[in-house]
Amino acid sequence: MTLVFQQILNGFVVGGTYALFALGFTLIFGVLHVLNLAHGAVFMWGAFVGLFTVTSLGLPLYVAFIAAMLAAGLISVLVDLVAFRPLRARGSPEFAAIISSIGVAQILMSLAQIASQTQVYRFPFGTFPIVFYNVLGLRISLQQIVIVASVVVLVALLLGILFATSFGRQIRAVAISERTAALLGISVSNIHGLTFFISGALAGAAGVIIGIAFNSVHFLMGEPYLLRGFVVIILGGLGSITGALAGGLIFGMVQTLSIAFLSSALSDAILFGMMFLILLVRPSGLFGALHRQVRVVRQ
Amino acid sequence: MIGFVSSLQPLGELVLVNACLAFSQYVVLRAGVFSLATAGFASLGAYGAAILAARHGVPMPLALVGAGLIGAVAGLVLSVPLSRLRGVYQAIATLAFVQIVLSLALYLEPVTGGAMGMNGLPRLIGGWELILVFGVIFYAMLALSRAGIGSTFDAIRQEETVAVSLGIRVVDYHRLAFALSGALGGLGGGLMALRNYSLVPEDFGFPLLIAVLTFVVLGGRVSPVGPVVGAAVLTLLPEIARPLADYRLLVNGVLMVLVIIYWPHGIVDTIRLHLRQRRHAVSQAAP
Structure with a gap:
């Protein structure tokens, strides 16, 4: 029984990281109504920037965390400029946006492959102190506590920006209707840029966390997270913030439990099967009714 | 000269196999169905053909037909729920x-060999058989395009509401597109399996999905010549320009972004559009 609780705890931690990754993904869909398939590549670059700040510059981990968030945010803005803005100017359909973001993802991955010479990197030993606590018979590492704490802080920050600042109000206005927002004097393209920056920064934070938790950083690490990110945002409802949070937690628990008690190959089949079912039964996601801040478009 | 030609043969075969997979993606995109299932169909077809041919000694043509059938059935089954979704x-x-197909291929080890895949498969398909299969598929695609189905697909893709108002049963045509895509994808996978000596689940993952999508985006989504041109260009480009081979991913990405932004209809369809406009302009100027 302790084993089950231990796995649920581990799933909760993993799920928090998935939620962090998926929040940026779903934010862009909520505001711009396009899927950004370069999100995984931005995440991967965040991990690399964090790694190089620690290994090459020798700076402490929290500096690396902030550097990774800033860098991934800027890369994400660049993705917007290259892949999405030219298409928006022409009013192209969602199909074109998906294709061009896949193209940019390939460019980013290829650049990372050249920069890293196709090697798998690790954070140096002792970057993070290895300490374990026993709470009610469960083993909790300091790392897990810090991960959960940083996820909570970042999510609180995101909600604060979205719901308590003027920027957030503008973002929500653009999400509801770009035309009306523009008529009210909001610079829509600036808001799009800001949205991409926030989304990229969240991905960068997730990149560093995953890089440390699994102690491996390489140029292909974005792809599996992108695919799992799909499951998370479909579970919670495309474009929904609360949905992405809840979806991430559900995903993390189902994944750790099914890997622990079934098999890792079957775990993917279960998760993607779950997503397939949700799409058929309830395409607006499990939490589709709970959120009002962003619109879900079914075209 | 002979050495040069024989070095080109495997490359030419690869182009033909890729073109078959590209057709599978082309059919759905032309009908306005945003399906990315080709890699999954190819996986089913490949394992089907390999199991039929290698374990049960089924002759090659029948194994290929089997692969196509498996794909078509998968496509039909998939189309029942998916024709309700859009975009x-x-x-x-x-x-x-x-x-799901990928992880089941990894999980069902007794059938598929799991992560090790299936090795030591007989090579049953050579250049001539490939040309024959490709010719038949290409002819079928041309015929389909000239028959009413092609223009019906075009109508649904361009404006579904108008298509419905013209009395087109959109769901039926979406099912047809899914089934055709499944059959072609299964066939393409079968060709891969009977040509490559070995088979692993990862051959049919996200990278294949993107590659096939790129063929069609680059070549064009309306004319059946488009997917062939796309597959040929992207398969041959890294071989012709050797220094580019190391940067294959980079070149692919740059091409994808440029094409979708500047030539959103793809090479073949953009040229066709251009020619048609010029012919139109000439015929207007003549009298």
Whole structure:
């Protein structure tokens, strides 16, 4: 029984990281109504920037965390400029946006492959102190506590920006209707840029966390997270913030439990099967009714 | 000279196999269905053909037909729920299908060999058989395009509401597109399996899905010549320009972004559009 609780705890931690990754993904869909398939590549670059700040510059981990968030945010803005803005100017359909973001993802991955010479990197030993606590018979590492704490802080920050600042109000206005927002004097393209920056920064934070938790950083690490990110945002409802949070937690628990008690190959089949079912039964996601801040478009 | 030609043969065969997979993606995109399921169909077809030919000694043509049938059935089954979805949701659901097939191929070790895949498969398909299969498929695609189905697909893709108002049963045509895509994808996978000596689940994952999508985006989504041109260009480009081979991913990405932004209809369809406009202009100027 302790084993089950231990796995649920581990799933909760993993799920928090998935939620962090998926929040940026779903934010862009909520505001711009396009899927950004370069999100995984931005995440991967965040991990690399964090790694190089620690290994090459020798700076402490929290500096690396902030550097990774800033860098991934800027890369994400660049993705917007290259892949999405030219298409928006022409009013192209969602199909074109998906294709061009896949193209940019390939460019980013290829650049990372050249920069890293196709090697798998690790954070140096002792970057993070290895300490374990026993709470009610469960083993909790300091790392897990810090991960959960940083996820909570970042999510609180995101909600604060979205719901308590003027920027957030503008973002929500653009999400509801770009035309009306523009008529009210909001610079829509600036808001799009800001949205991409926030989304990229969240991905960068997730990149560093995953890089440390699994102690491996390489140029292909974005792809599996992108695919799992799909499951998370479909579970919670495309474009929904609360949905992405809840979806991430559900995903993390189902994944750790099914890997622990079934098999890792079957775990993917279960998760993607779950997503397939949700799409058929309830395409607006499990939490589709709970959120009002962003619109879900079914075209 | 002979040495040069024989070095080109495997490359030419690869182009033909890729073109078959590209047709599978082309059929759905032309009908306005945003399916990315081709990689999954190819996986089913490849394992089907390999198991039929290598374990049960089924002759090659029958194994290929079997691969196509498996794909078509999968496509039909998939189309029942998926013809209700549109756009991004359809794309994500088919992505899930590809991932489910991939992880089942890893899990069902007694049947598929798991992560090790199937090795030591007989090579039953050579250049001539490939040309024959490709010729038949290409002819079928041309015929389909000239028959009413092609223009019906075009109508649904361009404006579904208008298509419905013209009395087109959109769901039926979406099912047809899915089934055709499944058959072609299964056939393409079968060709891969009977040509490559070995088979692993990862051959049919996200990278294949993107590659096939790129063929069609680059070549064009309306004319059946488009997917062939796309597959040929992207398969041959890294071989012709050797220094580019190391940067294959980079070149692919740059091409994808440039084409979708500047030539959104793809090479073949943009040229056709251009020629048609010029002919039109000439015929207007003549009298």
